[in-house]
Amino acid sequence: MKFEEMTPIQAKSIDPIMAGKDVIAQAPTGTGKTCAFGIPVIENIDANCDKVQALILCPTRELANQIANEFRLLCKYKQNVRTLAVYGGQPMDRQIMALKKKPQIIIGTPGRVMDHLRRRTLKLDDLRMLALDEADEMLNMGFREDIDTILQSAPEEKQFILFSATLPKAIQEIAAEYQKDVERISVVKKTVTVDTIKQYYIDVNERYKIEILSRMMEVTAFKLGVVFCNTKRGVDEVCEALQHRGFSAEALHGDMKQLQRDSVMAKFRKGLVNILVATDVAARGIDVDDIDVVFNYDIPTDEEYYVHRIGRTGRAMRQGLSYTLCTPKDRSKLRFIQNYTKSKIEQAEIPTIEAIKDQQATKLIDQIKDEMGTKMPRRYKECLDRLVEEGYEQEQMIEALFKMVMKNQTMSADDRIKLEDMQPSRNTGQVGDHVRLFINLGKKDKLKDIDLIKMITRETSTPRNGVRRVDIMEKFSFFEVPNGCEDEILGVLTKQKYKGRKINVEVAQRKGGSSRKGR
Incomplete structure (x- = not known):
């Protein structure tokens, strides 16, 4: 596979996993985690036994496929070691047929593994090793109950390997409940981004x-x-x-x-x-x-x-x-x-509108250069000959064609919007580190403080404790939010309706100043 050296996570993980220890390893994506647990898993498979001996759980179908492909490469010279990926979106019948071929290693998503366990098309009675890859993502996707059920369905005497980019409290709880004699490994890249x-x-x-x-x-x-x-x-x-x-x-x-x-x-x-x-x-x-x-x-x-x-x-x-x-x-x-x-x-x-037009012109020139080496279709040549016969100069024709092409170029930018409007503004409603906003809803709309706070925090990323000094008037209201939250509120709430009424939000006008309206 053209590997010459072990990565740090491989160097720290392979020996303890080969020795049968439970492992909880923290390492970023792209550090060689698949081989770090994949090599020991494959080495520990008994090729003469056709029972499921290892289960790898991962959050998505795409990752399951990547791991399965890597395992197939690692198994190239291992006789009678069979792997199978099971995941949602693939016909169940096809997977059941593949399971009948007695794979010893199953790589799957929690939901589909649960489906097979319920159907009893997958049995974990002889499971020796169970690995969770990208464990934090599985929890973020709501697989905690499925993971618990799968772990409880597996034999108590098994090796449990857990790999994760981060180690939140929920991951540590799983480790505390299901792992024994744990080897903790952490690899953090000194530079986690690349120079390229x-x-x-x-x-x-x-x-x-x-x-x-x-x-x-x-x-x-x-x-x-x-x-x-x-x-x-x-x-x-x-x-x-x-x-x-x-x-x-x-x-x-x-x-x-x-x-x-x-x-x-x-x-x-x-x-x-x-x-x-x-x-x-x-x-x-x-x-x-x-x-x-x-x-x-x-x-x-x-x-x-x-x-x-x-x-x-x-x-x-x-x-x-x-x-x-x-x-x-x-x-x-x-x-x-x-x-x-x-x-x-x-x-x-x-980017300004002028910069966009310049880039479009550059693209057009590049396209023209690419076409110069190709043969002109006959019908185009006939059109050109007709124009020459009618007495048009070459320069005139080129100019007209350029105008046509540039006129037909679509430009996504809106030249009516000023650059200063698109940049974060210095608002006039600033109150210390908060901004006071106006909204065109009030008591007549049956609006209460709690209703306004819920609407703001539900529709935007403004924290609940960030909305303060709410004043509900008869026909309108005022409230304050932390500096920097106002642009999102103006942009999001003004697209909404409250009990059928269109919402309007503005930065509150101060004496001698002007308000900033939401669009």
């Missing part, structure tokens, strides 16, 4: 994030790009907005059926779609080497997720690129990410 990725951030106004993302895409030369959002709803909204602006984009998240996800990934790999909008969990299975750029539409909730995201580009020693949209409320997260990655994330400017 240029990282940038852009200060943005929450309301104009999609406009700014579109502009960045217009001026960035890329063949394949990934946009990351924190939620499935966000993925759908961003993907729809990009498609509406003429971009070739598709969504990828956990609520999609497996056939849909397979279809999207196939299009992306073939270049039929050049922009993928995805959540972190769905992106675990994106195994494409030539992704040119990553856009963080939302700053991730965890620093490790940032590493996973930008690691999708800059592979195989290619130059990668990442852009992160940073609203005022995200600035502290960005500082944490920079400290964690120990890398510099430089500030980039929002």
